[in-house]
Amino acid sequence: MQLVAVDYQSPTAKEDFVESLRETGFGVLKNHPIQQSMVTDIYNTWQSFFDSEEKHQYVYNKGTQDGFFPQSVSETAKGNTKKDIKEYYHFYPWGQCPPALRPQLEQYYKEANNLAQELLSWIEACSPENVASEYSQPLSQMIEDSDQTLLRVLHYPPLSGDEEPEAIRAAAHEDINLITILPAANEPGLQVKARDGSWLDVPCDFGNLIVNIGDMLQEASGHHFPSTTHRVVNPDNADMTKSRISLPLFLHPRPDVKLSERHTAGSYLQERLRELGVI
Numbered sequence: 001m002q003l004v005a006v007d008y009q010s011p012t013a014k015e016d017f018v019e020s021l022r023e024t025g026f027g028v029l030k031n032h033p034i035q036q037s038m039v040t041d042i043y044n045t046w047q048s049f050f051d052s053e054e055k056h057q058y059v060y061n062k063g064t065q066d067g068f069f070p071q072s073v074s075e076t077a078k079g080n081t082k083k084d085i086k087e088y089y090h091f092y093p094w095g096q097c098p099p100a101l102r103p104q105l106e107q108y109y110k111e112a113n114n115l116a117q118e119l120l121s122w123i124e125a126c127s128p129e130n131v132a133s134e135y136s137q138p139l140s141q142m143i144e145d146s147d148q149t150l151l152r153v154l155h156y157p158p159l160s161g162d163e164e165p166e167a168i169r170a171a172a173h174e175d176i177n178l179i180t181i182l183p184a185a186n187e188p189g190l191q192v193k194a195r196d197g198s199w200l201d202v203p204c205d206f207g208n209l210i211v212n213i214g215d216m217l218q219e220a221s222g223h224h225f226p227s228t229t230h231r232v233v234n235p236d237n238a239d240m241t242k243s244r245i246s247l248p249l250f251l252h253p254r255p256d257v258k259l260s261e262r263h264t265a266g267s268y269l270q271e272r273l274r275e276l277g278v279i
């Protein structure tokens, strides 16, 4: 199996994209409306931020989870013992951000949110009736005006070679939220677990947009849409000396949105953050 990029402009884009999500948990879009120059500018600006000492002035707020997460507190994926080799910044429009970097992220946040709403309406339109009838409200509406949607700027530093054995850039995990939108990173490494257990490289051609299903959509769709396990593997040889920057936008419903009989988005998130050890 191979992940094939779907042309956003094609007349069958909606169906092709949703079929890919259903089959693999991932959909890759090309010719989409997000400007690559905006993404590249963010990568450059934030590489400098992570290279500077300024980042320590923006250490994350424990209660609200906005700000800089140094490598020492980085996540340990569910079921893992080794911390990921990464540092990251959690941006929310209401949260802390270096003033000079804010406008760029706000604009990306807004544009990617708009695209996410459209993609959620595609997903809804291609959901079988028995699945769609269980959505407590239109999927695109679940994320409207949500203050929980999280833009994460990730920096995977160059590797020195003395990392703990078994520690990787991002250990195998599933995302918690509804869907995730991720521009192709500036370096490869992202892999998705196929149904047969093998790992597939996600096509990382610069300009592609990668979308994946999170656990909340899996929950809301009664498992019709699978949240797929993915990871970021370490580079080898020459690529070890390179940083990798990536920019996932995790689309979260408002906390009161009902996902299923068992869960609201709020109760689901609290349960998962406790498992991650970050609250």
Ligand SMILES: O=C(O)CCC(=O)C(=O)O
Binding pocket: 152, 154, 170, 175, 182, 185, 190, 230, 231, 232, 246, 247, 248
């Ligand atoms: O860096 C990437 O390409 C993926 C990051 C990721 O999966 C995550 O932060 O949840």
Ligand SMILES: [Fe+2]
Binding pocket: 173, 174, 175, 230
């Ligand atoms: Fe992820």
